[in-house]
Amino acid sequence: METDRARLASRGGEDPDRRTASDRDRRSGTPRAEEPVIESRDLSVFYGEEQALQGIDMSIPERRVTALIGPSGCGKSTFLRSINRMNDLIDVARVEGELYFHGKNVYDDDVDPVALRRKIGMVFQKPNPFPKSIFDNVAYGLRVQGKDDDVERKVRTALERAALLDEVEDRLDESGLDLSGGQQQRLCIARAIAPDPEVILMDEPASALDPVATSQIEDLVEELAREYTVVIVTHNMQQAARISDKTAVFLTGGYLAEFDDTSKIFENPQNQRVEDYITGKFG
Amino acid sequence: MSVDPGITAATSAVEDRKNDLVRYVFASCALVTVLTTAAIVLVLLEGAVAFFRFPDVTVLEYLRGTEWSPVIRPRSYGVLPLIWGTLVITVGSALVAIPVGTATAIYLSEYADPDVRKYLKPTLEVLAGIPTIVYGFFALSFITPIIQRLFPQTGTFNAAAGAIVVGVMIIPMVSSLSEDAMSAVPDSLRNAAYGLGATKVEVSTRVVLPAALSGIVASYILALSRAIGETMAVTLAVGMTPRITANPLESMQTMTAYMVQIGISDVSVGSIGYQSLFAVGLTLFAMTLAMNLISLWIRSRYREEYQ
Ligand SMILES: Nc1ncnc2c1ncn2[C@@H]1O[C@H](COP(=O)(O)OP(=O)(O)OP(=O)(O)O)[C@@H](O)[C@H]1O
Ligand SMILES: [Mg+2]
Numbered sequence: 084m085e086t087d088r089a090r091l092a093s094r095g096g097e098d099p100d101r102r103t104a105s106d107r108d109r110r111s112g113t114p115r116a117e118e119p120v121i122e123s124r125d126l127s128v129f130y131g132e133e134q135a136l137q138g139i140d141m142s143i144p145e146r147r148v149t150a151l152i153g154p155s156g157c158g159k160s161t162f163l164r165s166i167n168r169m170n171d172l173i174d175v176a177r178v179e180g181e182l183y184f185h186g187k188n189v190y191d192d193d194v195d196p197v198a199l200r201r202k203i204g205m206v207f208q209k210p211n212p213f214p215k216s217i218f219d220n221v222a223y224g225l226r227v228q229g230k231d232d233d234v235e236r237k238v239r240t241a242l243e244r245a246a247l248l249d250e251v252e253d254r255l256d257e258s259g260l261d262l263s264g265g266q267q268q269r270l271c272i273a274r275a276i277a278p279d280p281e282v283i284l285m286d287e288p289a290s291a292l293d294p295v296a297t298s299q300i301e302d303l304v305e306e307l308a309r310e311y312t313v314v315i316v317t318h319n320m321q322q323a324a325r326i327s328d329k330t331a332v333f334l335t336g337g338y339l340a341e342f343d344d345t346s347k348i349f350e351n352p353q354n355q356r357v358e359d360y361i362t363g364k365f366g
Numbered sequence: 367m368s369v370d371p372g373i374t375a376a377t378s379a380v381e382d383r384k385n386d387l388v389r390y391v392f393a394s395c396a397l398v399t400v401l402t403t404a405a406i407v408l409v410l411l412e413g414a415v416a417f418f419r420f421p422d423v424t425v426l427e428y429l430r431g432t433e434w435s436p437v438i439r440p441r442s443y444g445v446l447p448l449i450w451g452t453l454v455i456t457v458g459s460a461l462v463a464i465p466v467g468t469a470t471a472i473y474l475s476e477y478a479d480p481d482v483r484k485y486l487k488p489t490l491e492v493l494a495g496i497p498t499i500v501y502g503f504f505a506l507s508f509i510t511p512i513i514q515r516l517f518p519q520t521g522t523f524n525a526a527a528g529a530i531v532v533g534v535m536i537i538p539m540v541s542s543l544s545e546d547a548m549s550a551v552p553d554s555l556r557n558a559a560y561g562l563g564a565t566k567v568e569v570s571t572r573v574v575l576p577a578a579l580s581g582i583v584a585s586y587i588l589a590l591s592r593a594i595g596e597t598m599a600v601t602l603a604v605g606m607t608p609r610i611t612a613n614p615l616e617s618m619q620t621m622t623a624y625m626v627q628i629g630i631s632d633v634s635v636g637s638i639g640y641q642s643l644f645a646v647g648l649t650l651f652a653m654t655l656a657m658n659l660i661s662l663w664i665r666s667r668y669r670e671e672y673q
Contacts, residue, residue, distance in 0.1 A: 172560060201563035211554035214577050224562035227572070271558070278562065 119183075120145045120282060120312045121166055126180035128161050128170060128337075135161045136337040138180065143329070148304060148313045150323035150345065153333030154360065159316040162333070163284050166314065167203040168196040184282075201228050203282040204275035209291055210267035212259035212274075217242075217251050220259040220270055224278040237277055245273035246303055265296025272303065276311070283307060285315040289322070301326050320361060324349050332357045410651060413644025420638050428645065434608040434624075437631070437639035445649060447608035451525070451618035452650075455600055458529025458614065459536060459593045464586055466533075467540025471582070474541065475548035476570045487542065494538040502602030505531035510603070513615070523605025523617035531603055532596050536589040543588065547581025548574050584661045591657035595650065597622035621650045 119142035128136040136158045143149045151159040161170065168189060170176040181188045189199055204224075212220050221238040225231050238255075242248040247269040251262070259270055268288055275283055285304070289297040304326050307313055317323050323330055324345060331342040334356055341348060341357045352358040418425055423443050431444015470490070474483050509527040514520045551574050559573045575582070605617035606627050619627075625643055633639040 167561065169557065169561065172557070197563050197565050199563075200561055205557075205561035207554065207557060207561070209554060211552075211558045213555060213558065213573060223559070223564075223572075227559070227562060227564045227568050274558075274562065 118145065119143055120185060121314070122183040123162075123165075124181045124183070126162075126165060126178070126182055128158070128165055129177045129179070130173070131175045134337060136165070137339075139337075139339045141331055141339060141342050143312065143314060145312050146308055146310065147328040148308045148315060148326055149329040149331065150327035151314065151316045151331045151333065152318070152320060152323050153340075154335055155318075157333040157335050158337040159333055160286050161337070163205075163286055163314060163316055166282070166284055167200045167205055169200075169205065171196055201278060202280055203284060204278070204280035206268070206271050206275050206283065206285040206288045208287040210264060210271050212262070212267050212270050214258065214260055216256045217259050217262070217270060218255040221273050221277050224274060228278045230278055238273075241273040241277035242270075244276055244307070245269045246299060246306075247273055263296075265292045265299060268292060268296070268300060269303065272300075272307075276307070280311070282312040282314065285313065287316050287318060290318060297322075320349075332360060334360070407651070410644050410648040413641055414648045416636075417638070417641035417645040420641070423638070432610055434619075436642040437628075437633060441638070443642070445621075445646065447610050448619060448621045448624050448646060449649070450610045451604065451608065451620040451623070452594055452653075454525045454614060454618060455529050455532055455596070455604065455620055456590055456593045458525065459533035459596075460586070460590055462530055462533025463536045463540050463589055463593075467537045467585075467589070468544055468582065470537065470541035471544035471548055472570050472575070474545045476566070476574060487545065490538040490541055494535070494542075496535075497598075498535065498596060499598040499602070501531045501535050502599040505599060505603035517615055520615040521605070521617050523603065523607070524615050525604050525618045526614040528600045528604035528620075529614065531599050532593050535596065535599065536592055539589040539592060540585050543585030544578070544582045547578035547585070550581070551577045580664055580667070584665045587657050587661035587664070591654045591661070594657065595622065595654050596620075597626060601626045621646050625650075 121141075121143040123139050123141045126136060126139045127134060139162060141162075151162060153159055161176075164170045164173075165178055165182060166184075166189075170178060178190055182190060184199065184202070187194065189196075213223060215223070218238055221241050222231070222234050225234055225237055230237070239248060242251065247266060250266060251257075251270075259267065262270060268291070272283075272288070288304075289300045292300065301322060304313055304315060308328075315323075315327065327345045329343070330345040330348040332340045332348060332352075332354075334340045340360075341352060341354045343353075348357070349361060352361060417423060418428070422441070427443050428445050430446070431442055432446050433442035433444050434447045435442050474487060478486065505527040506522075509530055510520065510522065510524060513524065513526055520526070555573055555577060556569050559569045564573070600620045601623040604620060604623060606619050606623060607617040608619040608624065609616070611618070624646055628639060628643045631639070
């Protein structure tokens, strides 16, 4: 049990070779054998009697943006929450099947969801900064994870990466709630990346924002994919087409209808219902 | 001619008068409360002024003197022993009620099953409805004997038993109001913290508690002002010996207990002992008023601002 946890813990994003290698891949655009970071096998989620996800099989590649799209209520958020076991917090939710993170089933008895969530950060649909200062918001994850050496620098780096530093540099001690909606969401992104997770889950992070703030978030997502694996739920198909490498289309009832390279999904979908959905015939 | 869009005022004079009437009824009800409060303050002030008019009473001695004996010779008029008694009970009860009440609130808000919460919270609130005289007897017949077994020199009347029983009495106030404040913290904040890899304890103590802090502190202060004003239980448990002592196992006297003592004694109306009642009452009123104002101020100053 301890060894497994240590294994989960030892897979930090600390290996510099790995990072540069994939950056090179990404820039040159050469195809590479992608080892999935996250892999679901026959994953089903139930809320009480109701089944919200129907045996999902999906492999999410490392340092890519994977978009989850589909009509409202089709289970996108549910799938996202099953990756970092946030569904554990919902009393009636029950998960069947497997979800592997670097080959380890996160639903095994010996997995500590707290340790898992330290590897897999999350950004929510509605910006939810703590009623604390901007600095303390970003430092929160560092502090609970005991990574609080050199907090000052880490907070600034995270704000910088979230493209927020310039706007808040001289008011880090003001309340995070005093920022605009778009700034709050970037603050939440900074907060999520400050402890340097491997994966970032985003549930419609731009749906509450205006077009300018939205395009800032989109740029940011593409930027983040250089270093992190990003899984993003979106209602906006153009957005998925713009920023993602892979797209998963869920359909009502909790079915994964198609999962492929984003270009294929949008140019040449295999599934008729997916095509209907993408061309706006329903949903 | 254009069509009437139906948005012009069409109320009749009768309806206008009805509206006015309703308004006056409500306003006069509100006025009753205000007038009562004003009357109480006036009566206290008038009586207190009469007290300080007595030739051998001075405001300075009242505020600084350490002996209180307005009825029995040799007379002295220093109110500090009574304030001390009140302070010991208040601080002592806070030491009981704040930790227990806060922990109970955290449990109710963050840990308890909905079913448990549904029954536990009303049960706690029943505690608050027990007449305080019953608490006084409980202190005398149950708490004091236990203290006496631990510390044999403890008197029949002692401050410790009073502080404990008042503390128990105000726990529901702390736990219930604090729980309200904590339940009002939106789940989105809890999710944010869980998503960052916080444990349940960390979410409770480092997100929910600080976010609800103003409501929690306000509940402390309300509970303390209740402790300051508490009368029957402390009269029974703490006794009637005005003195400044650090030993909680001795008898003391609170301001309220003194007022009971004078109220049931045979001092004649207009005598110095009788008038002292008003001076002490006014002092007590000022203290609880200050506490309530602080509580109000904290709540408005640090009102949680969630989107
Ligand atoms: N906490 C919950 N309790 C019970 N049922 C839930 C809960 N959350 C979601 N569901 C149900 O599960 C199904 C999938 O919901 P989910 O939120 O995952 O959909 P979604 O694709 O994210 O939708 P949207 O695009 O509207 O956010 C829905 O039928 C929903 O009613
Ligand atoms: Mg959703």
